[in-house]
Amino acid sequence: MDSSIEKIDIDKHLELVIETAVNITKAKAGSLLLLNPKTEKLFFKIATGEGAKKIKKFEIELGQGIAGTVAKTGKSILSGDVSKDKNWNKTISEAIGYRTHSIACVPMKIKNRIIGVVEIIDKTDNSVLDENNLEILSHFADLAAKSIEDVQNAQVIQQENEALKEKLSDKHQIIGNNKDFILVINQAKKVAKSKASTMILGESGTGKELIAALIHNEGSRKNREMVIINCAALPDTLLEAELFGYEKGAYTGAIQRKIGKFELANKSTIFLDEIAEMKPEMQAKMLRVLQEGVFSRIGGNTSIKVDVRIISATNKNIIEEIEKGNFREDLYFRLNVVQLKLPPLRERKDDIALLSDYFIEKYAHEMDYALPVKISKDALEKMTVYTWPGNIRELANAIERALVMGSGKEIVPEDLPIKSINKKRTSLEFGLTLKDAIRKFKEEFISLNLINTSNNKTKAAKIMGIQRTYLSRLIAKYDLK
Numbered sequence: 001m002d003s004s005i006e007k008i009d010i011d012k013h014l015e016l017v018i019e020t021a022v023n024i025t026k027a028k029a030g031s032l033l034l035l036n037p038k039t040e041k042l043f044f045k046i047a048t049g050e051g052a053k054k055i056k057k058f059e060i061e062l063g064q065g066i067a068g069t070v071a072k073t074g075k076s077i078l079s080g081d082v083s084k085d086k087n088w089n090k091t092i093s094e095a096i097g098y099r100t101h102s103i104a105c106v107p108m109k110i111k112n113r114i115i116g117v118v119e120i121i122d123k124t125d126n127s128v129l130d131e132n133n134l135e136i137l138s139h140f141a142d143l144a145a146k147s148i149e150d151v152q153n154a155q156v157i158q159q160e161n162e163a164l165k166e167k168l169s170d171k172h173q174i175i176g177n178n179k180d181f182i183l184v185i186n187q188a189k190k191v192a193k194s195k196a197s198t199m200i201l202g203e204s205g206t207g208k209e210l211i212a213a214l215i216h217n218e219g220s221r222k223n224r225e226m227v228i229i230n231c232a233a234l235p236d237t238l239l240e241a242e243l244f245g246y247e248k249g250a251y252t253g254a255i256q257r258k259i260g261k262f263e264l265a266n267k268s269t270i271f272l273d274e275i276a277e278m279k280p281e282m283q284a285k286m287l288r289v290l291q292e293g294v295f296s297r298i299g300g301n302t303s304i305k306v307d308v309r310i311i312s313a314t315n316k317n318i319i320e321e322i323e324k325g326n327f328r329e330d331l332y333f334r335l336n337v338v339q340l341k342l343p344p345l346r347e348r349k350d351d352i353a354l355l356s357d358y359f360i361e362k363y364a365h366e367m368d369y370a371l372p373v374k375i376s377k378d379a380l381e382k383m384t385v386y387t388w389p390g391n392i393r394e395l396a397n398a399i400e401r402a403l404v405m406g407s408g409k410e411i412v413p414e415d416l417p418i419k420s421i422n423k424k425r426t427s428l429e430f431g432l433t434l435k436d437a438i439r440k441f442k443e444e445f446i447s448l449n450l451i452n453t454s455n456n457k458t459k460a461a462k463i464m465g466i467q468r469t470y471l472s473r474l475i476a477k478y479d480l481k
């Protein structure tokens with residue numbers, strides 16, 4: 001935390017408080033001492049007057065001298081002649097070569113806890129400090145204590161804020177170095193600067209919500225919270241009420257006005273998750289709102305205009321849903337001004353080690369593991385050949401389980417709740433002709449590439465370095481699916 005600015009401000013402020021106290025009481029010098037609760041010693045925070053520089057080196061035990069006694073008892077001391085005061089300790093006076101005559105010293109308290117003392121020494125006209133001066137001084141002591149309390153409170157709030165921010169940024173940490181994945185991240189960062197409606201596609205657990213949060217947090221709306229609604233979670237009528245709100249009495253049970261998510265998302269972002277699950281009637285209403293830019297609460301007739309950025313997501317094949325007549329094409333065009341497509345994990349296997357390390361550290365930290373947990377070579381191998389239908393979420397769960405059930409030192413293949421996929425080319429065996437062996441190898445090699453590209457022939461062909469048409473021919477020839 002950077003508290004240097006506050007530190008300068010509070011020091012200056014306290015100095016001003018002491019100087020003013022000194023001036024008003026016409027004293028020769030004044031100082032403010034703070035109690036270090038750990039060492040139980042007072043140190044000079046502020047000192048004015050002749051010996052100010054020298055005096056700052058001294059520390060005073062609790063109960064020692066006049067200041068120490070005030071700090072210990074919490075009671076003010078006024079002494080017209082210190083040489084006659086039993087509490088007086090002349091060490092400091094002598095050390096700095098200044099002879100003190102009279103002194104007024106009052107405690108500083110925060111909520112009845114003593115945090116230090118304020119004192120003034122001698123009058124400029126050589127008269128004696130009196131009750132009146134003591135009273136004035138106690139007001140300044142209160143003022144100083146209040147300022148210190150404010151700074152302490154501000155520091156606590158700031159620390160809480162930092163912690164919260166850290167927590168949030170941790171929640172939204174995005175891990176990945178894969179080329180295709182980075183491309184999507186960069187697109188997301190770019191679109192964040194605009195208000196363009198964005199649709200995020202990707203299989204379950206690929207990080208769609210994470211990307212939505214990234215778009216929101218990298219844009220100008222980041223100071224407001226992103227509003228999330230899952231379109232699959234609610235039946236139509238409830239979804240409408242949730243999105244647009246309702247007026248009191250709109251239906252039985254509507255005992256008071258409800259503000260909908262669209263209104264809540266004003267000047268912010270709404271994330272329409274699982275958009276493909278939205279029913280046709282709701283899609284029609286949604287389209288109208290997007291076209292006209294206004295809506296009304298259910299049962300109300302005032303038009304409400306909001307400024308909302310829209311991000312939607314689905315793990316369905318949305319084009320297929322349109323073709324099947326399940327999703328309106330016109331709504332799709334409105335939502336899909338920019339489209340981001342997240343690759344499944346099996347197409348970014350080069351990120352598996354990185355992601356594993358990240359989740360190991362994350363969960364080990366949550367579980368308070370003392371030692372660093374490693375992942376064995378075999379376990380990583382098992383993870384790399386696996387196809388991860390549940391994507392990153394499944395990987396995170398697998399790591400978490402491995403940490404809970406494993407030895408706590410090293411993750412081994414048995415700790416991972418995933419199917420073993422035998423990578424050995426078992427079909428290549430002794431006794432085959434070269435022609436048959438080549439055929440078997442080709443079949444397996446092509447299958448491997450198709451599985452890892454979700455049957456994307458263009459991609460698979462590119463990876464294998466062959467023409468797409470040639471790949472299609474091979475697939476037909478070997479009767480591969």
Ligand SMILES: Nc1ncnc2c1ncn2[C@@H]1O[C@H](COP(=O)(O)OP(=O)(O)OP(=O)(O)O)[C@@H](O)[C@H]1O
Nearest residue numbers: 173174175176204205206207208209210315392393
């Ligand atoms: N690149 C990543 N780095 C770190 N964590 C990730 C990454 N991608 C996803 N995750 C984590 O994996 C989990 C699933 O991600 P998220 O909820 O964003 O996926 P989704 O695509 O919305 O899934 P679904 O379609 O099931 O709703 C979350 O806990 C998320 O934090």
Ligand SMILES: [Mg+2]
Nearest residue numbers: 205208209273
């Ligand atoms: Mg999601």
